[in-house]
Amino acid sequence: MVERRPTLGILAHVVLILGVIIVAFPLYVTFVASTQTAQDIVNAPMSLLPGSHLVENYTAAIQGRSSGAGSTAPVGRMMFVSLVSALVIAIGKIAISLLSAFAIVYFRFRFRMVAFWAIFMTLMLPVEVRISPTYKVVADLGMLNTFAGLTVPLIASATATFLFRQFFLTVPDELLEAARIDGAGPMRFFKDMLLPLSRTSMAALFVIQFIYGWNQYLWPLLVTTDESMYPVVIGIKRMIAGGEAANEWNLVMATAVLAMIPPALVVMLMQKWFVKGLVDTEK
Amino acid sequence: MEKRVVFRSAWLPWALLAPQIVIITVFFFWPAAQALLQSLQQADAFGTSVEWVGLDNFRALFDDPSYLASFKTTAIFSVLVAGLGIALSLMLAVFADRIVKGTTLYRTLLIWPYAVAPAVAGVLWLFLFAPSIGIVSYGLQAIGFAWNHLLDSDHAMALIVVAAVWKQISYNFLFFVAGLQSIPKSLIEAAAIDGARPWRRFWTIQFPLLSPTTFFLLVINVVYAFFETFAIVDASTQGGPGRDTAILVYKVYYDGFKAMDLGGSAAQSVVLMFIVVALTVIQFRFVEKKVNY
Numbered sequence: 001m002v003e004r005r006p007t008l009g010i011l012a013h014v015v016l017i018l019g020v021i022i023v024a025f026p027l028y029v030t031f032v033a034s035t036q037t038a039q040d041i042v043n044a045p046m047s048l049l050p051g052s053h054l055v056e057n058y059t060a061a062i063q064g065r066s067s068g069a070g071s072t073a074p075v076g077r078m079m080f081v082s083l084v085s086a087l088v089i090a091i092g093k094i095a096i097s098l099l100s101a102f103a104i105v106y107f108r109f110r111f112r113m114v115a116f117w118a119i120f121m122t123l124m125l126p127v128e129v130r131i132s133p134t135y136k137v138v139a140d141l142g143m144l145n146t147f148a149g150l151t152v153p154l155i156a157s158a159t160a161t162f163l164f165r166q167f168f169l170t171v172p173d174e175l176l177e178a179a180r181i182d183g184a185g186p187m188r189f190f191k192d193m194l195l196p197l198s199r200t201s202m203a204a205l206f207v208i209q210f211i212y213g214w215n216q217y218l219w220p221l222l223v224t225t226d227e228s229m230y231p232v233v234i235g236i237k238r239m240i241a242g243g244e245a246a247n248e249w250n251l252v253m254a255t256a257v258l259a260m261i262p263p264a265l266v267v268m269l270m271q272k273w274f275v276k277g278l279v280d281t282e283k
Numbered sequence: 284m285e286k287r288v289v290f291r292s293a294w295l296p297w298a299l300l301a302p303q304i305v306i307i308t309v310f311f312f313w314p315a316a317q318a319l320l321q322s323l324q325q326a327d328a329f330g331t332s333v334e335w336v337g338l339d340n341f342r343a344l345f346d347d348p349s350y351l352a353s354f355k356t357t358a359i360f361s362v363l364v365a366g367l368g369i370a371l372s373l374m375l376a377v378f379a380d381r382i383v384k385g386t387t388l389y390r391t392l393l394i395w396p397y398a399v400a401p402a403v404a405g406v407l408w409l410f411l412f413a414p415s416i417g418i419v420s421y422g423l424q425a426i427g428f429a430w431n432h433l434l435d436s437d438h439a440m441a442l443i444v445v446a447a448v449w450k451q452i453s454y455n456f457l458f459f460v461a462g463l464q465s466i467p468k469s470l471i472e473a474a475a476i477d478g479a480r481p482w483r484r485f486w487t488i489q490f491p492l493l494s495p496t497t498f499f500l501l502v503i504n505v506v507y508a509f510f511e512t513f514a515i516v517d518a519s520t521q522g523g524p525g526r527d528t529a530i531l532v533y534k535v536y537y538d539g540f541k542a543m544d545l546g547g548s549a550a551q552s553v554v555l556m557f558i559v560v561a562l563t564v565i566q567f568r569f570v571e572k573k574v575n576y
Contacts, residue, residue, distance in 0.1 A: 016389050020393060129318070133313075133549070215400035256403050264398040
């Protein structure tokens with residue numbers, strides 16, 4: 001900083017600490033609630049100190065031994081569904097976007113720009129604006145309550161295709177010339193040159209798309225009716241039913257904590273790529 | 284920008300594009316076309332007969348007071364979410380930019396909510412504000428404020444705004460931090476030598492230079508409030524009390540899947556598509572501008 005102003009420095013820390021407290025407070029309360037009994041929580045005000053039922057609540061939630069008014073499906077299964085869907089969505093998006101960006105950048109063919117604009121247009125058709133007809137397509141294809149139904153319609157990604165296109169355009173032409181002189185065909189060049197060079201972009205996209213996949217709500221809400229195919233985000237919502245006291249909030253909150261851990265871990269562990277990826281993709 | 288050197292093949296590019304093209308045709312363009320078609324039709328309750336009604340669905344939509352009310356709700360909601368979200372995260376980013384030590388720690392602690400699913404965010408805040416058991420509503424009652432979002436629509440609106448802003452702060456914060464870091468330090472030093480204090484430097488240098496970031500975030504936050512907050516609304520207020528927090532996307536879902544009014548729901552989808560197209564155009568014109576900046 002340009003000048004020393006101790007008071008302003010302190011003020012900065014105070015504001016940031018307040019910000020962190022406000023951001024963290026709901027998360028803390030959630031954790032505390034997940035360690036208490038349902039009775040403790042209903043007797044307002046609940047204690048703000050962790051209780052002693054942590055292990056008990058989490059095993060009950062994972063095995064689905066809730067006696068609350070809402071859904072009592074085992075959370076273990078839901079976590080599995082969420083994990084599979086998030087991984088398929090993230091990896092699938094990266095794979096098909098890499099291929100289409102490669103085609104658009106490294107080939108000249110008729111209707112190249114048509115294909116490019118068609119992919120671009122999907123940005124303007126988020127799932128929210130075409131829910132009933134998309135539901136009908138998925139139902140007609142017999143994909144309700146399947147992993148395919150949960151993932152495939154979400155796999156097309158204009159954002160990822162753009163990011164890879166931008167990146168490929170910055171790859172020097174000399175690399176391609178050198179590869180050609182050495183007799184490499186297109187797929188060889190793709191596999192041995194472009195893929196290794198794109199690693200950082202792939203990592204960044206993976207974080208963003210994993211979170212996107214894990215946090216999906218509206219789409220799974222439509223295409224899953226069978227408890228064994230609920231992702232955990234839907235499961236939490238279904239656990240809440242009836243009046244406030246009718247829910248086993250301790251188990252709902254344990255489920256919420258479980259649902260937050262995987263995406264939070266991905267963000268924390270891959271923070272560097274995540275921040276870079278976020279700022280790059282959206283620009 | 285184009286490549287000078289390219290491969291030549293008649294079939295390979297299409298094979299590479301095939302997965303993406305198939306998915307966008309089947310799950311994007313076909314359904315979007317269906318929505319357009321359905322918005323011009325009226326099916327009876329059993330789906331046995333379908334007739335063309337032209338723009339009747341749209342006319343009915345804009346004559347429907349509950350649809351106009353939903354527009355108003357969405358407008359209020361997105362102004363509050365975008366305004367509060369941007370103001371709070373800008374403040375945090377400016378202070379984070381001032382401090383020398385601990386920036387990474389603060390950043391790590393502040394980006395948490397980005398990873399939280401909107402539906403989970405809705406449930407967390409619902410739990411905090413639940414009228415009879417929530418810890419925050421208990422605190423509010425203790426100071427004499429009778430909180431009940433199940434009855435009072437302003438309270439319900441406040442609940443979804445808080446949850447939506449909380450979820451979005453981390454995202455805005457990261458962009459503002461990146462934006463502030465790209466402002467040349469020499470500009471700020473020059474202003475300091477001329478005697479400008481931090482407050483003045485913020486308004487005359489940092490804020491104007493951040494305007495591309497702010498504008499970008501404004502568009503993104505409006506899109507977020509319009510579309511991605513469905514989960515927050517469904518998990519916390521479910522559009523209630525009455526229909527007072529039923530934002531447009533919630534209404535499309537409700538009318539299409541709960542009330543089974545396909546024509547009306549499709550017409551609403553089409554209106555939403557126009558909104559997205561408009562927002563995307565605004566966003567991209569701005570991106571072009573920024574390249575020349």
